[in-house]
Amino acid sequence: MPGLQTKPPSRIQQENRRAILDAALDAFSTHGFRGTTLDQIAEKAGLSKPNLLYYFPSKEAIHTELLSGLLDTWLDPLRALDPAGDPKAELLRYVHRKLEMSREMPRESRLFANEVLQGAPHLGPLLGTGLKALVDEKTVVLRAWMDEGRIARLHPVHLIFSIWALTQHYADFDVQVRAVLGDEGTDPYPEASLFIDTLFTKLLSP
Amino acid sequence: MPGLQTKPPSRIQQENRRAILDAALDAFSTHGFRGTTLDQIAEKAGLSKPNLLYYFPSKEAIHTELLSGLLDTWLDPLRALDPAGDPKAELLRYVHRKLEMSREMPRESRLFANEVLQGAPHLGPLLGTGLKALVDEKTVVLRAWMDEGRIARLHPVHLIFSIWALTQHYADFDVQVRAVLGDEGTDPYPEASLFIDTLFTKLLSP
DNA sequence: GTCTATATAGTGATAGAC
DNA sequence: GTCTATCACTATATAGAC
Numbered sequence A, B: 001m002p003g004l005q006t007k008p009p010s011r012i013q014q015e016n017r018r019a020i021l022d023a024a025l026d027a028f029s030t031h032g033f034r035g036t037t038l039d040q041i042a043e044k045a046g047l048s049k050p051n052l053l054y055y056f057p058s059k060e061a062i063h064t065e066l067l068s069g070l071l072d073t074w075l076d077p078l079r080a081l082d083p084a085g086d087p088k089a090e091l092l093r094y095v096h097r098k099l100e101m102s103r104e105m106p107r108e109s110r111l112f113a114n115e116v117l118q119g120a121p122h123l124g125p126l127l128g129t130g131l132k133a134l135v136d137e138k139t140v141v142l143r144a145w146m147d148e149g150r151i152a153r154l155h156p157v158h159l160i161f162s163i164w165a166l167t168q169h170y171a172d173f174d175v176q177v178r179a180v181l182g183d184e185g186t187d188p189y190p191e192a193s194l195f196i197d198t199l200f201t202k203l204l205s206p
Numbered sequence C: 001g002t003c004t005a006t007a008t009a010g011t012g013a014t015a016g017a018c
Numbered sequence D: 001g002t003c004t005a006t007c008a009c010t011a012t013a014t015a016g017a018c
Helices: A011-031 A038-045 A049-055 A059-079 A087-104 A106-117 A130-147 A156-172 A174-181 A189-204 B011-035 B038-045 B049-055 B059-079 B087-104 B106-117 B130-147 B156-172 B174-181 B189-204
Strands: none
Touching: A011 A038, A011 A049, A011 A059, A011 A106, A038 A049, A059 A087, A059 A106, A059 A130, A087 A106, A087 A156, A087 A189, A106 A156, A106 B106, A106 B156, A130 A156, A130 B174, A156 A174, A156 A189, A156 B106, A156 B156, A156 B174, A156 B189, A174 B130, A174 B156, A189 B156, A189 B189, B011 B038, B011 B049, B011 B059, B011 B106, B038 B049, B059 B087, B059 B106, B059 B130, B087 B106, B087 B156, B087 B189, B106 B156, B130 B156, B156 B174, B156 B189
């Protein structure tokens, strides 16, 4: 019986949107925004270029769609830092969760890195508002822990920077990491995890 | 008396080359290779586009010229690590020198980051040869220091990665660093220097 | 909804006057 | 050595058939 469903997005539509976003993530994360062409995205998604533009109005729209959700996902582990938990355990859990994300979502990490590296032209003021607000909130928690003598006294914001820098390095500079370690096939993450655990355990001890 | 000098590059030529490379460094480091246009470079260098191409045969030639010298400069401080020196002092000197470079040469850092982030399409195999060789050489030194119990036993390569990650973060993610710290005008480096000094002092203590 | 064909603008590079 | 004009090519986006 036709005419019953008016505008629920069909399964094939949802599948195509997902394929486009996945292909675009691949391309944007390795070639940057300008370096990516609609042809590349269309081919990898298995669609024609005009058909791709039926799903998204423009190249920028695809990019924005990807970025918009990303910052939130990216900061979830920091958001989960529990003021009531054990300080060292909470921070180490954050570090390890962040490193896991580098391994499991390297494309997302590189997309974000590309964006920030180029001056955050699309993410823009969100860094100074949403991101800053979250860091400020967690800074209070860190300072309290330091005042109680439960972790070493350090600059709280630079402590967070150090977590970001060390964990994201393995996704963003993956090519360099593997080239220097040699043994092409080997997974660098187990050793990285050990190293980072040692580093922060020592750093946080009062 | 004409005809005496055959082909010594005139002062204006040298000046133009320098202006082009400087403009190109600006552009490439913030927009990437594909994201940069010859128009942008030409305008910032104060030359016409054809005139720019009189000095360099192609866009790629400018990019290659910039990259070729960069890796060497970038690794100089690591090369300077003295096996005969005091281990902790040598490593801390390396860390601080590297952080200084992030402050003084942020564009070069971002140019390099852009390149590696996108899979090192131009730097390519140099990472697996020249860079790996240098790291391997210094790894031997680090291991010896660890065997002698003069610094803590850590994975030497990941130790080097951590130095790179932490110091370069301040150049590559400058926008984010300043957005989170707030106080637009403030220089983040003094605090960063203190933090990183503390971090590596703790980490290297046996 | 998906395709072929094409409009339109931008971009790397060249030709040739001065 | 430097400029104006322009070529050849690519890329985003649209029109319109099916």
